[in-house]
Structure formats: structure tokens, C-alpha cells
Amino acid sequence: MRRLSCEVLFVGLLIGMPAAAQQSPILDASGDGSTTPRSRLASIKAVTVYLHRAEERWSASLEGDVKDAATEKIEVTLADGSLRVLTQPLPKGSKLCLTKMKDREQFGYLECNSAFFSANTGSTAAATVLRGVLSLGILTVSDAASGNTGFTVSLDRQALDAAVSESKAIEFARKSAPLIEYRKAFESAISARQLSEFIARYEGASDPESLVVKAKEKLPLAMEQEEARAKQKSEAAARQAEAQRQQEIQRQAESEALRQFQAKLKPGDRVKMMRTHYAAFHGLVIEVKPPLAYIQWENVTPPMQWVRVEQLLPSP
Numbered sequence: 001m002r003r004l005s006c007e008v009l010f011v012g013l014l015i016g017m018p019a020a021a022q023q024s025p026i027l028d029a030s031g032d033g034s035t036t037p038r039s040r041l042a043s044i045k046a047v048t049v050y051l052h053r054a055e056e057r058w059s060a061s062l063e064g065d066v067k068d069a070a071t072e073k074i075e076v077t078l079a080d081g082s083l084r085v086l087t088q089p090l091p092k093g094s095k096l097c098l099t100k101m102k103d104r105e106q107f108g109y110l111e112c113n114s115a116f117f118s119a120n121t122g123s124t125a126a127a128t129v130l131r132g133v134l135s136l137g138i139l140t141v142s143d144a145a146s147g148n149t150g151f152t153v154s155l156d157r158q159a160l161d162a163a164v165s166e167s168k169a170i171e172f173a174r175k176s177a178p179l180i181e182y183r184k185a186f187e188s189a190i191s192a193r194q195l196s197e198f199i200a201r202y203e204g205a206s207d208p209e210s211l212v213v214k215a216k217e218k219l220p221l222a223m224e225q226e227e228a229r230a231k232q233k234s235e236a237a238a239r240q241a242e243a244q245r246q247q248e249i250q251r252q253a254e255s256e257a258l259r260q261f262q263a264k265l266k267p268g269d270r271v272k273m274m275r276t277h278y279a280a281f282h283g284l285v286i287e288v289k290p291p292l293a294y295i296q297w298e299n300v301t302p303p304m305q306w307v308r309v310e311q312l313l314p315s316p
Contacts, residue, residue, distance in 0.1 A: 044181050046077045047173035048086065051163050053115070058167040062176055066109035069102075072116060072163065073109060076173035083160060083170075087111045099149040116160040117153040179208070186211040192222040262309050265293060272315040273307060275300075282315050 050064025051072040064071045073086040088108045090097070097112035104113055111117040164170060182202065189198040195215045203212050265271075265288050272280040273295075283297040292306045 044078060044177040044184075046075050047176055047180060049074050049076055049169050049173050049176075051167050051169060053163070058163040060167040060169040060172040062180070067104045069104060069113070072114060074116075074160075074164070074169065076170055078174055078177055081170045083164060085111075085114060085116050085155065085160065087114055087117075095152065096150045097153055099151070111153050116156055116163070118156040118159070120152045120154050182211065183209070186215060189215060189218075190222070192219060192226050195219045195222055258313065261314050262312060265309055265312065270315040271295065271312040273311050273313065280313075280315075285312075 048062075050061045050066075051058050051074060052061060052064060052068075053070045053072075064073065066073050075084040075086055077083075087110050090101075090110060090112070091107065097110070101107045101110055101112040104110075107113070185198050185201065189195045195218055198215050199212055199219070207213075265285060267285050267287060269285045270282070271285055271293075272282050274280050281297050281300045283295040283300075285293055286296050286304070287294040288309070291309050293309050293312060294304065294306050295312075297303050297305060
């Protein structure tokens with residue numbers, strides 16, 4: 001059904017195109033009746049395609065399960081039609097396959113169990129091919145007992161090209177690019193602005209999966225949430241501004257109180273002078289001759305000292 005949707009959405013693309021054109025750069029969507037702008041096509045650089053083999057024939061799809069031994073997963077670069085088989089790395093960074101790795105359920109989709117890779121000549125597995133072939137062409141009865149026979153593989157370009165040609169995978173990938181872009185645009189539309197842009201982009205054009213309707217359904221809630229976040233942000237900013245204002249009032253009050261204390265400093269006042277950020281000298285004012293005051297210190301030597309009035313703070 002998804003494949004049909006893709007063809008309905010982009011009817012007119014690649015129609016009547018000769019098979020050789022599959023290897024050409026991505027088509028210009030302009031002037032062919034498509035409602036999808038070229039700029040959006042250009043944002044999709046490559047498409048993941050699943051190739052499924054049934055009844056000795058390969059077919060292409062945007063969905064598949066690589067746990068199925070009859071399914072392969074490739075990436076098609078749209079610009080030049082280049083191909084990459086999307087197998088997983090071998091376990092623990094190994095470069096050596098084991099015969100037991102044919103089990104995709106257990107080991108995943110690997111070069112070792114892909115139809116697009118074959119055992120290298122001279123490897124252990126290649127030797128087993130000469131002695132007798134089982135399911136993957138690399139197992140003998142003795143191998144099957146342990147499953148630990150090691151071998152290396154290389155890309156079987158002929159097998160890959162044959163499957164891609166038979167399934168028309170490159171043409172399919174290019175025809176599917178606008179559909180993928182359409183789906184990705186919806187998936188990434190989270191904010192009210194993004195949803196509105198998605199609706200504006202696709203409303204009135206082909207909307208095979210009714211995503212415009214879904215975007216419209218999501219828009220009110222997105223707007224409500226954004227308004228709530230904006231309100232919270234505004235309130236937080238107001239609280240911060242008020243806190244800063246109160247701090248400034250407090251700072252100015254303390255500064256004025258200190259100025260008044262220093263201006264009215266007189267003998268008998270207890271004072272302190274900060275030695276470091278955490279340590280202070282404490283003493284008694286003996287005489288004041290602005291800008292200096294003569295202090296008798298309690299905890300410093302020499303005990304009597306002239307200091308600048310502006311350095312003195314009230315002592316508790």
C-alpha cells in the first residue's frame with residue numbers, strides 16, 4: 001500500500017524513462033507535472049531500499065525486515081545511482097565471518113549472511129564450497145556441527161547489480177525520494193511554525209497519507225503549548241528582573257549606609273578592615289583625621305595604625 005502511495009504521489013516522474021537512465025543523476029522534477037519542488041528533492045541525498053527475493057525475482061520496497069534471509073538492505077545515492085549494502089559491522093570489530101553467522105535472528109544482518117557477498121577464494125569457507133554446498137554455499141556437515149569455521153567475504157558486485165537491475169531499485173529510489181521527504185517533513189514538524197510550514201507546503205498538493213490533516217490536528221495543541229512556554233518564559237524573566245532590581249536596591253542601601261558610617265566615623269567606634277575575602281582585622285577608632293583614622297587593632301601587629309577611612313567597615 002505504501003508503494004502504491006508513492007507511485008500515486010509522484011505520477012509523472014520517470015514515466016517512460018529507459019532502463020539505462022537509472023544510472024543518470026537525479027531527475028529535474030520541474031516541468032513534468034509533479035507538484036513537488038526540486039529544492040525539496042535535492043535535500044534527500046540517498047534512499048534506503050529493501051530488496052526482497054521471492055519466486056526467483058527481486059523487488060524493491062521502502063520497508064523490509066532484514067531478519068528475513070530473502071531480504072537485503074541497500075542505500076542508493078540519488079545523484080549518481082551508486083550503491084551501498086547496509087550490513088551491520090561484524091561483532092567485536094572482527095573481520096572474519098563464522099559459518100554460524102548465517103543466522104540473522106541471532107547475529108543480525110552481516111556481510112557473512114548477505115546474498116551480495118561471497119566467500120573469498122582461499123578462505124576456509126571457499127574450500128568448503130569445493131567439498132559440498134549447503135544453504136549459503138559455505139557450509140559442510142562438519143562445519144555445521146561447530147558453526148565456528150572462519151572465512152572472509154567480498155562484495156559480489158555481479159549479484160548486487162543483477163538484483164538492482166531486476167528490481168529497478170535505482171529508479172524506485174528516485175521516485176520514492178519526494179515521498180520520503182514528505183514523511184520526514186511531517187516527522188520533524190514539531191513547533192507551530194514547522195507544522196504551519198508543512199501545511200502550507202503540502203496543502204493543495206498530493207497528500208497520499210493524509211499528513212496535512214494530521215498536521216492540522218496537531219497545530220492547535222502545539223500553539224497552546226508554545227503560548228504556555230512563552231508565558232512561563234515571560235514570567236520567569238519578570239521574576240528575574242524583579243530579583244535583580246531588589247538586589248540593586250539592597251546594594252545601594254548598603255552602600256549608602258557604609259558611606260554614612262564612614263562620614264560620621266568618630267573615636268570609640270568599633271571597626272573592621274578586610275584582610276582577605278574571609279579574614280578581617282578588628283579594632284577601635286582612637287582618632288579621626290579624614291581621610292585617615294588611627295586604629296587600635298585587637299588581632300594584628302602593630303596594634304596601632306593609621307588607615308584610610310574608606311577601608312573601614314562597621315564591626316558587630
